[in-house]
Amino acid sequence: MTVIDVPAREGRGARVAAGQRFRVIDVEGGQVADTFAFRADDVSEYHSAEHTRVHVSRLFPQVGEPFVTNRRRPILVLEEDRTPGIHDMLCAACDPERYTGLGVEGWHASCRENLERAMADLGEPHIEIPQPINLFMNIPVRQEGVLGWETAPTGPGDFVTLRAEMDCLVVVSACPQDIVAINDRAPTPVAIELLDG
């Protein structure tokens, strides 16, 4: 068993083999984990939120259902959910432009840059930027399709277990968002726990 610590506001990646399981853990609670998966031998294939929504006819898969790629092939399965069951798959990763738009002056860490750095560390410096699986993120869909921005409802140690359906590169970013409430304005670490190998 290998544990990869993802410090607050940073990202980390791992190679995960087909059939292998891993957990994404909210170490202290109340923290969003932006999660990405790319096919290991061809990173132009990656998890696609818009294809997954069509595949499962839901905004987010239920336990037992897959996340599929932009070629509509399963890449991850949501095997276990030891959280309150609230996750988001509607929102883009935060990026430098997001923080500029929120009034931040100068550089601010972002999930997009965390993704790019982690993928470069895995040997893949040239990627498309997919929409993430925003684990633990609480974006309720209200009347007329209005979105809320609520704090993640996870407690310390809450986790999901995912199973890889193909050899893939997985990146998890401990979201640095501290302007809106999703991380209770105090970003904290997450962890990736690789099981079965």
Added chain:
Amino acid sequence: MTVIDVPAREGRGARVAAGQRFRVIDVEGGQVADTFAFRADDVSEYHSAEHTRVHVSRLFPQVGEPFVTNRRRPILVLEEDRTPGIHDMLCAACDPERYTGLGVEGWHASCRENLERAMADLGEPHIEIPQPINLFMNIPVRQEGVLGWETAPTGPGDFVTLRAEMDCLVVVSACPQDIVAINDRAPTPVAIELLDG
């Protein structure tokens, strides 16, 4: 005024200048129009559904609100909506893999291929495949985030008016989907009407 007819199951593109308005018209009614917009001088910037949802805090913009790019800049504004007001921005464009998954044997027209062909005709054969603005498409979000697949509620001649906020390449595909009910299983034409120039 220029009208570009988009035959049933096909796609067409146009160059639209910043400030120019155009209409997307459901000619016979009950037909989905997958709509895409790319920055004219750099097609790596394009309308991004996941960035727009964050920008407007809604599943779809209201009249007067923008669609933004993957760099969070307005590219289109929804200026007028002469339809029942139902559109989708959750679902990927249909593609060959979608029809294979639905049990179709052999080739079936798709919005993805329509997009690629129209962009190649505009001189851009190498593009990322963004999630479309699915005008007129009726995908209700039900309890627990379950998605419905309903027929477009538009009548003959219903349209939206969009204004370009930057020079862009716009592609509209008259969705060829005839297996699920979104086009009442009988795809029909749409039209693009270029105003102001």
